Structure formats: structure tokens, C-alpha cells
Amino acid sequence: MRLLLKNGIIISMNPQKEIMKGDILIENDKIKKIEKKIENEADEIIELSERVVLPGFVQSHVHLSQTIFRNSAENRKLLEWLEERIYPLESLHTPESLRISAMLGITEMLKSGVTTIVDFGSVKYYEEVIETIYEAGIRAGVGKIMMDKGFEGLREKIDTAIDESVSLLEKWHNKEKRIFYLLEPRFVLSSSFELLRETVKISESKNVKIHTHTSENKQETEKVKEITGMLPFEYYEKIGMVGKNVFFAHAVYIEQKEIEIIKKTKTGIVHCPITNLKLGSGIAPVPILLRNKINVGIGSDGAPANNNLDIFQEMKTASLIHRPFYGIDELDAFSVLEMATVNGARLLGIENITGTIEEEKKADLVILNLEKINSFPYTDLYSAIVFSASSSNVEMVFVDGRMLVKNGKLLIWDEEKILKNAKSIFKKTFLNKRR
Amino acid sequence: MRLLLKNGIIISMNPQKEIMKGDILIENDKIKKIEKKIENEADEIIELSERVVLPGFVQSHVHLSQTIFRNSAENRKLLEWLEERIYPLESLHTPESLRISAMLGITEMLKSGVTTIVDFGSVKYYEEVIETIYEAGIRAGVGKIMMDKGFEGLREKIDTAIDESVSLLEKWHNKEKRIFYLLEPRFVLSSSFELLRETVKISESKNVKIHTHTSENKQETEKVKEITGMLPFEYYEKIGMVGKNVFFAHAVYIEQKEIEIIKKTKTGIVHCPITNLKLGSGIAPVPILLRNKINVGIGSDGAPANNNLDIFQEMKTASLIHRPFYGIDELDAFSVLEMATVNGARLLGIENITGTIEEEKKADLVILNLEKINSFPYTDLYSAIVFSASSSNVEMVFVDGRMLVKNGKLLIWDEEKILKNAKSIFKKTFLNKRR
Numbered sequence: 001m002r003l004l005l006k007n008g009i010i011i012s013m014n015p016q017k018e019i020m021k022g023d024i025l026i027e028n029d030k031i032k033k034i035e036k037k038i039e040n041e042a043d044e045i046i047e048l049s050e051r052v053v054l055p056g057f058v059q060s061h062v063h064l065s066q067t068i069f070r071n072s073a074e075n076r077k078l079l080e081w082l083e084e085r086i087y088p089l090e091s092l093h094t095p096e097s098l099r100i101s102a103m104l105g106i107t108e109m110l111k112s113g114v115t116t117i118v119d120f121g122s123v124k125y126y127e128e129v130i131e132t133i134y135e136a137g138i139r140a141g142v143g144k145i146m147m148d149k150g151f152e153g154l155r156e157k158i159d160t161a162i163d164e165s166v167s168l169l170e171k172w173h174n175k176e177k178r179i180f181y182l183l184e185p186r187f188v189l190s191s192s193f194e195l196l197r198e199t200v201k202i203s204e205s206k207n208v209k210i211h212t213h214t215s216e217n218k219q220e221t222e223k224v225k226e227i228t229g230m231l232p233f234e235y236y237e238k239i240g241m242v243g244k245n246v247f248f249a250h251a252v253y254i255e256q257k258e259i260e261i262i263k264k265t266k267t268g269i270v271h272c273p274i275t276n277l278k279l280g281s282g283i284a285p286v287p288i289l290l291r292n293k294i295n296v297g298i299g300s301d302g303a304p305a306n307n308n309l310d311i312f313q314e315m316k317t318a319s320l321i322h323r324p325f326y327g328i329d330e331l332d333a334f335s336v337l338e339m340a341t342v343n344g345a346r347l348l349g350i351e352n353i354t355g356t357i358e359e360e361k362k363a364d365l366v367i368l369n370l371e372k373i374n375s376f377p378y379t380d381l382y383s384a385i386v387f388s389a390s391s392s393n394v395e396m397v398f399v400d401g402r403m404l405v406k407n408g409k410l411l412i413w414d415e416e417k418i419l420k421n422a423k424s425i426f427k428k429t430f431l432n433k434r435r
Numbered sequence: 436m437r438l439l440l441k442n443g444i445i446i447s448m449n450p451q452k453e454i455m456k457g458d459i460l461i462e463n464d465k466i467k468k469i470e471k472k473i474e475n476e477a478d479e480i481i482e483l484s485e486r487v488v489l490p491g492f493v494q495s496h497v498h499l500s501q502t503i504f505r506n507s508a509e510n511r512k513l514l515e516w517l518e519e520r521i522y523p524l525e526s527l528h529t530p531e532s533l534r535i536s537a538m539l540g541i542t543e544m545l546k547s548g549v550t551t552i553v554d555f556g557s558v559k560y561y562e563e564v565i566e567t568i569y570e571a572g573i574r575a576g577v578g579k580i581m582m583d584k585g586f587e588g589l590r591e592k593i594d595t596a597i598d599e600s601v602s603l604l605e606k607w608h609n610k611e612k613r614i615f616y617l618l619e620p621r622f623v624l625s626s627s628f629e630l631l632r633e634t635v636k637i638s639e640s641k642n643v644k645i646h647t648h649t650s651e652n653k654q655e656t657e658k659v660k661e662i663t664g665m666l667p668f669e670y671y672e673k674i675g676m677v678g679k680n681v682f683f684a685h686a687v688y689i690e691q692k693e694i695e696i697i698k699k700t701k702t703g704i705v706h707c708p709i710t711n712l713k714l715g716s717g718i719a720p721v722p723i724l725l726r727n728k729i730n731v732g733i734g735s736d737g738a739p740a741n742n743n744l745d746i747f748q749e750m751k752t753a754s755l756i757h758r759p760f761y762g763i764d765e766l767d768a769f770s771v772l773e774m775a776t777v778n779g780a781r782l783l784g785i786e787n788i789t790g791t792i793e794e795e796k797k798a799d800l801v802i803l804n805l806e807k808i809n810s811f812p813y814t815d816l817y818s819a820i821v822f823s824a825s826s827s828n829v830e831m832v833f834v835d836g837r838m839l840v841k842n843g844k845l846l847i848w849d850e851e852k853i854l855k856n857a858k859s860i861f862k863k864t865f866l867n868k869r870r
Contacts, residue, residue, distance in 0.1 A: 071815045071823060077763060108808045277755035278822070280763035307822035308809055317752070320712035328512060328715035373543045374743055374826070376854055377861050380506045387713070387742035388506060391809070392827060419811055426812050 002027050003401065004042035008053040008367070010034065011381060012357040013341050017334070019381065024053065026363040029400035034359055046396075048367060052381065054337075055356050056115025056139075056364035056397065057311045058344025061211075061249040061270040061299025064129050065090060065098055065122040067105035068426055070303035078217035078279045083151065086304065089430060091153030095125045097429045100422045102132040107410055107418060108309045110138060112391040113366035115399045116344065116354055118211060118270070118299065120184055120249070121145045123154045126164075130172055134179060136412055137399050139364065141348045143184035143211060144168055146199065150190035158195050162202065169208060177362075178400065180209070180348055187213040188224045188232065193239065200240045209245045209349060215258075216250035217281045233258035233267075242267045247347045249299060251289070252282040259285075263292045268347040271339065273317045274308075275301035287322050287330040297344040298336070315340050315386045333382035363401035368393045437462050438836065439477035443488040443802070445469065446816060447792040448776050452769070454816065459488065461798040464835035469794055481831075483802060487816065489772075490792050491550025491574075491799035491834065492746045493779025496646075496684040496705040496734025499564050500525060500533055500557040502540035503861055505738035513652035513714045518586065521739065524865060526588030530560045532864045535857045537567040542845055542853060543744045545573060547826040548801035550834045551779065551789055553646060553705070553734065555619055555684070556580045558589045561599075565607055569614060571847055572834050574799065576783045578619035578646060579603055581634065585625035593630050601637060608643060612797070613835065615644070615783055622648040623659045623667065628674065635675045644680045644784060650693075651685035652716045668693035668702075677702045682782045684734060686724070687717040694720075698727045703782040706774065708752045709743075710736035722757050722765040732779035733771070750775050750821045768817035798836035803828045 003026040012018045012034075025033040025041060033041075066086065073085035093101075102119075109117060118141040121129060126144040133140045146161035147154060165183055173181035183199045185191035191199075191212075203210050215221045215232050228235040233254065236242050242261060247268030254262075262269065271286050289296050298318055300309045319336045345355025354364045368385065370378040372393055378384035397405035404412055438461040447453045447469075460468040460476060468476075501521065508520035528536075544552060553576040556564060561579040568575045581596035582589060600618055608616035618634045620626035626634075626647075638645050650656045650667050663670040668689065671677050677696060682703030689697075697704065706721050724731050733753055735744045754771045780790025789799045803820065805813040807828055813819035832840035839847055 068812065070811065071813055071819045074815045074818045075763060075767065104808065104811065111808065274755065277758050278763075280758040282759045303823075307818060308825075310809065313748075313751075316748075317755075320709065320752075321756075323712050323715040324717045328510060328713075332510065371854060371858075373539065373546065373850060373854065374745065376505065376539065376857060377503065378506055379866075380509045383509045383742060384506045388738075390743075390825065415808060419806060419808065422811060423806075431814075 002042040004038060004045045005053065006045055006047050007050060008048040009050055009381070010053045010357055013055050013338065014356045014358050021050070024357070026401045029362055031357065031359055031361050031363050034357065051395065052368040052370055052385070053357065054113070054366050054368065054385070055341045055354065056366050056399065057113050057340050058116040058297060058355060059109055059114045059299055059309065059311055060118045060297030060344040060347050061120060061272055061301055062105060062109070062117055062309055063120045063302035064102040064105040065093060066101070066302035066304050067309070068097060068101035068422060068430065070307050072430070073304040076279070078281055079219055081279055081305070087151035087154055090122065091151070092430055092433055093122060093125065094429055095128045097425050098122055098125050098128045099132050100418065100425050102129045103413065103418050104422055105303065105309055106133065106136045106138055107413065107415060109311070110136070110397055110404055110410060111394060111408065112310050112312060113368070113394045113397055114311055115139055115364040115366065115397060116348070118182070118348065119143070120211065123147060123156060127168060130168065130179065134175070137402055137404050139178050139354065139399055141180045141182045141209070141211065142172065143182035145184055145186050146195060147186040147190035148192050148195045155190065158192070158198060161195060162198050166202060169206060173208060177353060180350065182209050182211045185212050188227065188235070189220060196239050196241055203245055209247070210241060211247055213250055214248045215253045216276065217279065218253055221253040231255055231258050233261045237261050237265065249301070250276065250284060252276055252284045254285065259288060259292060262289070262294055268295045268297065270297045270299045270347065271318055272299045272301040273321050274314060275305040277321070278305055283321055286318070287326040290330065290335065295343050295346050296339055297347045298339045310391060311340055312390045319386055333386035336386050337382060363398050365398040366394060367396040369395045437477040439473060439480045440488065441480055441482050442485060443483040444485055444816070445488045445792055448490050448773065449791045449793050456485070459792070461836045464797055466792065466794055466796050466798050469792065486830065487803040487805055487820070488792065489548070489801050489803065489820070490776045490790055491801050491832065492548050492775050493551040493732060493790060494544055494549045494734055494744065494746055495553045495732030495779040495782050496555060496707055496736055497540060497544070497552055497744055498555045498737035499537040499540040500528060501536070501737035501739050502744070503532060503536035503857060503865065505742050507865070508739040511714070513716055514654055516714055516740070522586035522589055525557065526586070527865055527868055528557060528560065529864055530563045532860050533557055533560050533563045534567050535853065535860050537564045538848065538853050539857055540738065540744055541568065541571045541573055542848065542850060545571070545832055545839055545845060546829060546843065547745050547747060548803070548829045548832055549746055550574055550799040550801065550832060551783070553617070553783065554578070555646065558582060558591060562603060565603065565614065569610070572837055572839050574613050574789065574834055576615045576617045576646065577607065578617035580619055580621050581630060582621040582625040583627050583630045590625065593627070593633060596630060597633050597637065604641060604643060612788060615785065617644050617646045620647050623662065623670070624655060631674050631676055638680055644682065645676060646682055648685055649683045650688040651711065652714065653688055656688040666690055666693055668696040672696050672700065684736070685711065685719060687711055687719045689720065694723060694727060697724070697729055703730045703732065705732045705734045705782065706753055707734045707736040708756050709749060710740040712756070713740055718756055721753070722761040725765065725770065730778050730781050731774055732782045733774045745826060746775055747825045754821055768821035771821050772817060798833050800833040801829060802831040804830045
């Protein structure tokens with residue numbers, strides 16, 4: 001199957017930062033050719049009429065299991081937000097509610113042009129989410145949450161956490177180069193030293209990546225220091241949970257010493273600016289991380305902390321929030337677009353297959369129509385994408401060369417039906433329920 | 436003409452903060468009755484099926500003349516942004532380009548549920564904009580920009596500035612209680628002491644309000660101190676440009692002394708958080724202003740500084756941006772919604788006719804469908820509106836009881852045609868032109 005996209009404005013995000021008017025030939029799941037003009041080689045032709053073609057966005061930290069808790073955990077800072085609302089709600093999940101929660105989140109993200117997500121999973125029934133992701137056709141890093149401390153309704157024995165993770169890993173990791181298994185201990189406050197050590201061992205023996213949270217909130221960071229007697233990243237270094245195979249969400253409260261550990265070990269970071277503001281956590285020192293050539297992706301985190309899963313909002317906020325402190329030059333529109341594409345791919349170690357528009361990469365693409373009332377004129381393309389555009393500009397989304405969104409509408413599922421089901425499941429499973 | 440809106444979730448924003456399920460009877464331009472159930476009294480009935488009804492939003496500081504400069508003034512801080520891009524572009528405006536720029540902005544705002552705007556005008560041809568606003572059917576504070584210093588292609592003699600303003604004022608002020616004239620000196624760096632004094636005199640003699648910019652950027656604020664030998668608000672107090680008839684955009688760099696002047700004189704402030712971030716200006720101390728019971732509205736400012744005119748983005752950012760410094764409690768979703776409705780009406784002195792849903796007020800309403808993928812579940816209504824909703828949730832917009840938006844589509848103009856015209860006018864008048 002050969003599909004030809006004609007006359008796009010191709011924002012490649014390749015190392016040469018090329019922007020060109022031209023055509024893209026997709027053969028099955030891959031970008032076969034990018035040229036000014038490609039003729040007569042395709043089974044199907046789509047005329048883009050100078051619409052913008054971008055690499056599909058990478059949402060590097062989300063919680064699909066929490067989408068159905070949107071607007072149900074308001075007015076709380078991180079630890080109360082977790083203890084009083086999120087943990088109790090998560091513990092009520094059934095296989096059915098997990099699946100619909102994942103569908104809500106995937107739909108929202110696909111419609112905003114996201115082609116790869118990193119999901120921070122659930123303790124129980126996580127295979128429901130993996131299957132939903134797989135069926136949707138989106139690319140993803142996935143992982144069951146491992147926690148052996150804290151909230152009673154969620155915590156498990158270390159062996160259970162590890163065994164289930166390994167079994168999911170063996171079944172799903174690298175499936176069709178579309179599903180990538182990640183080991184996901186929740187964070188130090190709910191994951192023991194032993195669990196983390198075991199996680200590192202498996203990561204090394206199976207060569208899979210580790211993804212977790214750290215240093216999001218001041219109180220949490222202080223507690224970690226109390227428990228470990230060290231700075232969080234000193235602790236991670238000590239137990240071997242740093243390096244190219246590890247990436248952390250947040251990193252709001254980190255000291256210079258820790259930045260050096262992150263840099264030296266090539267550990268990855270995910271910036272979640274909206275959630276960090278919403279929960280009153282703070283503002284991560286991302287300009288300093290980038291100056292240190294640390295790889296930083298971007299993520300919306302969970303719906304009840306944001307309260308959207310919208311990569312456009314996240315990019316705009318990421319570029320704006322640091323300006324009063326670091327000036328207007330560092331997280332410019334282009335850098336933020338890198339964070340939301342190629343940097344995200346690099347966190348997952350899949351920058352060879354996605355994150356830029358280059359020949360032989362997977363055809364993970366988003367087509368934007370910027371000739372809309374919210375984004376016209378779009379003379380400066382990077383600014384128009386980061387500061388003016390929204391999901392409403394997303395016309396088509398391709399993952400592995402397969403069109404999942406067309407004219408801004410989801411092709412894979414019936415959105416109305418998802419909402420209807422979600423409403424009834426929410427009522428049955430969560431509304432006014434307490435564990 | 437009697438129109439009955441049935442079965443809405445009415446978020447009144449009235450002093451009792453009432454939310455009720457019920458019906459609204461609109462008679463001509465007014466809200467005639469709000470009750471649990473109203474029967475058989477209308478010429479037309481619209482079934483809302485528990486959609487949310489809000490007072491129309493008030494955008495308290497925008498520049499319609501700048502909409503067509505969106506994405507054309509990037510990567511600059513305020514003074515360079517003005518001198519190198521905005522002033523030269525504004526000086527190229529023709530009556531035709533002003534009109535289309537206003538149409539672009541009004542369309543964007545109406546579609547995001549705004550029913551009242553405060554426009555910071557243009558130096559020349561401003562009546563084109565007033566007429567466009569009037570024809571659109573939106574409610575507005577309007578004013579010609581007065582500047583007698585600075586950029587050569589824009590500045591005018593004091594007499595010209597004042598005479599033109601008075602003539603527009605006499606023609607348009609209070610027209611159909613929908614157009615309200617404002618005296619608008621640009622800011623201290625481009626408006627002389629004499630111009631400001633004259634402005635105050637006319638404001639007093641004609642009983643019209645004054646709207647201007649202040650203390651947006653550090654460099655600008657320092658210059659004002661140099662020129663006047665005082666803090667900006669000491670200067671305004673000295674020349675009588677404070678009080679219930681005056682409101683200022685920005686107020687990022689203000690000292691405690693100035694907060695006391697603002698409070699004592701009941702001067703109004705407009706918070707423009709996104710623009711203040713984008714131009715690297717800073718973060719206005721809004722929680723402190725609100726603690727001092729100062730009336731604060733909210734505004735997107737101009738499209739080239741934002742780069743949208745989206746009240747949802749502005750509300751979300753306003754609630755988020757202060758949290759790392761002041762905690763999560765002060766600018767909660769409800770307070771921000773007040774800023775974007777009743778506080779804005781109060782700045783214009785029209786809180787008796789708009790800004791809340793109450794009987795005998797004008798029927799300025801927005802109907803939101805929160806049962807969408809970006810906002811479901813909407814268990815906490817205020818949070819769902821401020822943190823989850825976007826223009827895509829706006830289904831209907833009424834001003835003076837007249838429906839201007841239906842099913843998210845503008846009824847008054849052909850949006851495609853506006854974009855097409857804007858494209859050709861932009862090319863002809865601005866693209867690659869320099870003054």
C-alpha cells in the first residue's frame with residue numbers, strides 16, 4: 001500500500017531543521033520518500049494544499065487510568081491529591097472502567113495529534129490498557145505500576161509487582177515496534193528500596209527502560225530525603241536507577257548536584273508544566289536542564305491534575321512559564337516542539353523510528369490546518385504551531401502509515417459511544433463511591 | 436419575541452453563587468424569568484438537555500486592530516515588540532485592513548463564548564472597528580488610541596487625538612447600551628502629561644471611563660519613573676487618572692504604595708497573564724490585588740502577544756500561574772470565572788446589565804456542552820469550565836438575546852470568507868512591507 005501526501009509544508013524536525021514544501025510517499029508503515037515532487041507512484045493520493053505536516057507528537061508522561069477521574073480531585077496539593085482522591089479512586093477500578101478510561105484518554109490525545117504516548121499504568125488489570133492501546137493503533141510505552149508501600153487498597157507484595165511486570169514485559173515488549181514495555185515503580189514514597197533494586201536488575205537483564213516520578217513537590221522531596229538520607233538523585237545513583245534506560249517525570253525540586261548526576265548519566269526527564277502548576281508543586285528548572293544538554297520530553301500527566309491531555313496546551317505553557325525567570329530566548333517555540341517530538345522519542349529509545357519526518361522512519365504524522373480563525377496568519381510557523389494552534393487545527397493523524405484521525409474525527413472508535421459508556425461506567429463504579 | 440431555554444444547568448455567578456437546574460425565559464434582549472420550570476410562554480423553545488449556561492464572558496483587554504499581526508512579532512520583549520514590529524505594522528493599516536482584523540478577532544472571541552470585549556483601538560480609522568463591532572452584535576468598550584509621543588508614523592497632535600476621541604464619543608457612547616466609549620491614551624511612554632491631563636478633564640466632563648496600559652514590563656516601568664520622577668500610580672494619582680472611572684491593563688511591576696492607591700481610589704485592573712509571560716514581562720501580583728478587594732478583570736491582549744484571543748486559555752493560565760508562589764487556594768476556578776464575567780462588567784460600569792445571569796439583565800449567555808472528550812467527567816463544574824473546557828465546548832452564544840453562535844458556528848458572518856479576505860488583505864497591506 002502506497003499513499004502519497006501531495007503539497008504539504010513539511011516541518012521535518014530533522015537534525016538540519018529543514019522545512020520544505022513537497023510530497024511524502026508512505027509505503028505501508030514507513031516514510032519511503034520525501035521530495036519536492038513525487039509522481040505516479042501511489043495507490044492513493046491526498047492533496048494537502050499547503051497544510052502543515054509535522055512528526056506526530058509524543059506525550060511522554062500520561063496516566064490513562066486516571067482519565068475518568070478528570071475534575072474529581074480538585075483543590076489539593078500532590079500528597080493530599082494522591083491520598084484523598086487518586087489512590088482511593090484507582091483502587092475502585094474494574095477491568096471495564098480501566099478500558100473506558102484508556103479510551104477516553106487515547107481519543108483526546110489522538111485528536112490533538114499525538115502518535116506516541118508514555119503511559120504510567122495501573123497496579124491492577126493493566127493488560128486491559130495495553131490491549132486498548134494496541135487496538136487503537138497508537139504507539140506507546142506502557143507499564144504496570146509497581147508499589148509495595150503506602151495506600152492499602154493498591155500496594156502489593158514485591159514479588160507480585162515484579163512477576164506481573166515481567167510477564168507483561170515478555171508478552172508485549174517490542175510488539176510490532178509499537179508497544180514498548182517500561183518498568184514503572186510509582187515513586188520512592190510508595191516503592192521500597194528492595195523493589196527499586198529489583199526493578200534495576202530486571203531492567204538490566206531484560207534491557208527495558210524504567211520510568212517513574214521524582215521531586216515533584218517540596219513535601220514529597222523532603223520525605224524522600226528523610227527516608228533515604230540522601231538527595232533523590234543521589235539515591236537513584238546509588239541503586240543504579242539512572243542512565244540512558246531511565247527517565248523521570250517532574251524533577252521540580254532538584255539541586256545542582258542532582259543536575260550533574262542527571263547529565264553525567266544521560267538520564268531523561270519529562271516536563272509536566274501544567275500539572276506542576278495546578279497542584280501548586282512549582283516550576284521545574286527546564287532551561288537549566290536543556291543548557292546541560294539533558295534530554296527533556298513533555299507530558300500532560302493525568303487528567304485530574306491538568307485537566308486535559310492536550311499537547312498544544314502543554315507546549316504553549318512550557319514555552320511561556322519560564323520566561324519571567326530565564327528570559328524569552330531559551331524555551332522558544334522550536335525547542336518546545338523538539339521536546340514534544342524527537343526528545344520524547346529519545347526518552348523511549350525509539351528516535352530511530354519516530355519523532356522526525358525522515359525517509360525510512362515510521363509514518364507517524366500529523367497534518368495541521370493553520371488557516372483557521374485561531375491561528376491565521378501563520379507567518380512564523382513554529383510560533384503558530386506552539387502559541388496559536390490547538391486540537392481544532394488537527395485534520396489528520398497517521399501512526400505506522402495508518403490514518404487514525406480524518407477531518408479532525410477519530411476513525412477507529414465512535415466517540416459518542418465512548419462518552420455514553422464512560423458516563424454509565426463512571427456512575428456505576430466511581431460516583432459517590434468510597435473505598 | 437420570547438425565547439425559552441429549557442433544562443439548563445444555570446451557573447448564575449450571582450452574589451449568592453447559585454447554580455440551578457432550570458429554565459430561562461428571554462424576552463427580546465432581556466432575561467425575563469429564571470425558574471425551575473417555565474411553561475408555554477415562548478415563541479421558540481430550545482432544549483438544553485442539561486448543558487451548562489453561563490453569563491457571557493468579558494474579555495477586558497484586547498486589540499482588535501492587531502489580530503491580523505498574529506505570529507508576526509515573535510521573540511521580542513515589550514518595547515522592542517512595539518518599536519520594531521507593532522508600531523510599524525499598525526501604521527500600515529488601511530480602513531479595509533482594520534475592518535478585517537476586527538472581524539478576525541471578533542469571530543475568534545464569539546466562538547469562545549465572549550459577549551463583551553474591551554477594545555484598545557487604533558490611532559487612525561478607528562470608526563471602522565466600532566462599526567464592525569456594532570454590526571457583529573457583540574457588546575464592547577471601544578476607544579481610539581491617543582498618542583502624542585514616540586513612533587512617528589502613529590503619533591498625533593494632542594488636539595487631533597482629543598477632538599477625534601470626543602467626536603467618536605459623542606456619536607457612539609452608550610449606543611443601544613451596547614457600545615461604551617472609553618478614552619484610551621496608549622501609555623506614559625507615548626502619551627504626554629498634557630494629553631493625560633486633557634483625557635482626565637474629558638472623562639470628568641463627559642462621564643466616560645479611561646482605559647490604558649501600565650507597569651507591564653520592568654524597563655518600561657523604569658522609564659516611566661525616570662520621566663515622571665514618581666512611581667507610575669503616584670503619577671496617575673497626581674493627575675487625577677485614578678478612580679472608579681479608570682482601569683489599567685497589566686500592573687505587573689507595582690509596589691505596595693501603588694497597591695494602596697489602586698485600592699483607595701477603586702481603580703480597576705486587567706490581568707493579561709499569557710501576554711505577560713509571552714513577552715517575558717513577568718507575573719502580576721493578582722492574588723494580592725484580590726486580597727485587597729481590588730476589581731480585576733481578565734484579557735488576552737493582542738493576538739501577536741498571546742497568540743490567541745481565547746478566554747478559556749486565559750482563565751486556565753490565570754488560575755495556574757500564581758500557584759507556585761501563593762498556593763492553590765487563592766485564584767481558584769470560581770474566582771477566575773468571576774474575573775472573566777462579573778468583574779469585567781464592573782470595569783466597564785455595566786454590571787447592572789451583564790456579567791451574571793439574573794432577571795432583568797441583558798440576555799448575554801453562553802451555552803457549553805461539557806459532555807465532550809476534553810471535559811468529561813465534569814463532576815466539579817467550575818473546574819471543568821476553567822481547567823478542561825475550551826472553545827470546542829461552546830455551542831451557543833447570545834448577546835442581547837440574539838443568537839450569534841449556534842452549534843459552535845458563527846451565524847453573523849461567513850468564517851471561510853473572512854479568512855479568504857484576510858489572507859489577500861494581509862498579503863497586500865502587510866506582508867514584507869516596512870514603513
